Amino acid sequence: MQTDASAQPRAPSLWSRVTAVTDYFAWPLRTSHYVELVNPLWASHSLQARVEKVWDETKDARTLTLRPGVNWRGHRAGQHARLGVPIGGMHYTRTYTISSAPERDDRCITITVKAIAGGRMSHHLVRQIKVGDYLPLGLPQGDFYLPDAQPVKPLFITAGSGITPAMSMLRALIAQQRLPDTAHIHYAPHEFDVIFGNELRAMAAQHPRYKLSLQLTQAISAGSAAERHFSAAQLDALCPDWREREVYACGPQSLLDALEQHWQGAGLSRRLHIERFRATQAPIPPDAVGxxxxxxxxxxxxxxxxxxxxxxxxxxxxxxxxxxxxxxxxxxxxxxxxxxxxxxxxxxxxxxxxxxxxxxxxxxxxxxxxxxx
Ligand code: FES
Missing domain, CATH: 3.10.20.30 (Beta-grasp domain)
Structure with a gap:
């Protein structure tokens, strides 16, 4: 008879056996609370990350390299995690996509944040966070990721900071040396606003299977205003075989709504995978009051x-x-x-x-x- 070794209860580690004893003396706290004073990343009752590096991607977008504590479990490319930040004595949390590939060998992850108008936390992360800061971190979540079985032909449609999950997936596919025939349409106002612009162009130059179409929505030289934004005609021109592709989209609500409508109209909704960072809003009556x-x-x-x-x-x-x-x-x-x-x-x-x-x-x-x- 065969037995599944993974189903056997695992023997407790030496550390957990030691803390089972020391927790008795640490009561009403736990050993982990004292360990946290030495190094917050070693704590087992909470999860924190240390900022290892900050890197400005554009004038208002920054990548933070984070080293998560021992409780971290690996993410899947495209997933997000909650990050906490104390600002002015208050504790705020927001969800950010992990922009790095799980294949990084230094156990670090990156998040890439764009400072948005009125965004208290995004401004703090982009302008104030320093190397050496510790931030509370949540475990990776979300079902916006590529299936284990390789998609036949992905099409990424992204805009602004919505590029982050696609970037994690692209980096992972390249690291795993299994980049399939991939099309990517990315929208940004200007050339200098393209987050990961240099890396995207380098990928396109090095990997003939990756076809990048940058659409600069505010660049006058890029055609009329209508031509610069998503439309059925633009999609046909940039990616004629879009009906055959599995689509992964992330960006502002107006773009995602337009994509939903288009794929629904084509009877291909099941091929469209969308990541939203805001709840969809219903129309509010014009006479509504607060x-x-x-x-x-x-x-x-x-x-x-x-x-x-x-x-x-x-x-x-x-x-x-x-x-x-x-x-x-x-x-x-x-x-x-x-x-x-x-x-x-x-x-x-x-x-x-x-x-x-x-x-x-x-x-x-x-x-x-x-x-x-
Ligand atoms: S904060 Fe998650 S449902 Fe409101």
Whole structure:
């Protein structure tokens, strides 16, 4: 009879046997809390990463090379992870795609962040983070990655910082020496805004199977405004065999919506794989109004418009409510409605039942309201 060796319980490591004893003396903490004081990367009760290098990709985009702690498990090319940053005494988290390939041999990962208008955390990461800083890190997540079985012919359609998951996949395919016939359409305002521009051009020069089409949407010499953005005619011209390809797309909502519509119209939706970093928003009635938001537990109140997520309203009012993905997936930000009315920005639906669960990252005030925060 054959047995599966991997199914056998593994013997505890020497370290875990030692800490099983030392934890007894460390109570009410754990040995890991003291180890963390020596080196935060050795802690086993939390996961942190040390900033090893910062590198400016463009005037407003920066790559951080991070060395994760011992709890890190490898990622798949295209996945993302949550990163935490303390700013002004508050703790913020955001999700960033890992832009490096899993094949790096130094156990480091990279994230590439673009400073966005009004983006508190992105500006902090791009302008303030220094080599040697430690940042709380989450484990890799997400199902936007290439299948193990090699896709026949991938087509990447990316824009701006949406290039990061595609870059991780391209780097991985090249590192594994299995780059298939690959087409890549990337949109950026100008040549100097192209994140990883030099590396992309070098890949295209070195790998004949990789066909890069850079579309510079603000460059006057690149044709009319309509010609510079995604359209059916442009797709036919740049990638005539798009119907035969597995598509991986990441970028602003307007581009992703246009792609969804186009592939749906062609009856090929199953071939389109999209990575979004914001929840899709429903149309909001033109007469929608915000209101006064009261946070019952903390006694804070703030006025809010009809579009700003309540999580952001709370943060702007100096609160530090729990949150994770900020796009309605993880439910970390859930709280209860104590009164009044809020709107779910994804569906446009109003919530006004007292006690209803409110996801503060995707709901906005719809008149005065009170939350259990
Ligand atoms: S922060 Fe993840 S659902 Fe709101």
């Amino acid at each position: 209101g006064l938001v009261r946070f019952g537990k903390s006694g804070v109140q703030a006025s809010a418009d009809h579009l700003t997520p309540l999580l952001r309203v709370a943060e702007d009012a100096g609160m530090n409510p729990p949150h994770g993905c900020r796009m309605g997936i993880c439910h970390t930000c859930n709280t209860r409605l104590l009164g009044g009315c809020v709107r779910d920005l994804r569906t446009g639906k109003l919530l006004n039942d007292v006690g209803a669960i409110v996801q503060t990252c995707v709901c906005a005030a719809a008149g005065d309201c009170e939350l259990d925060l």
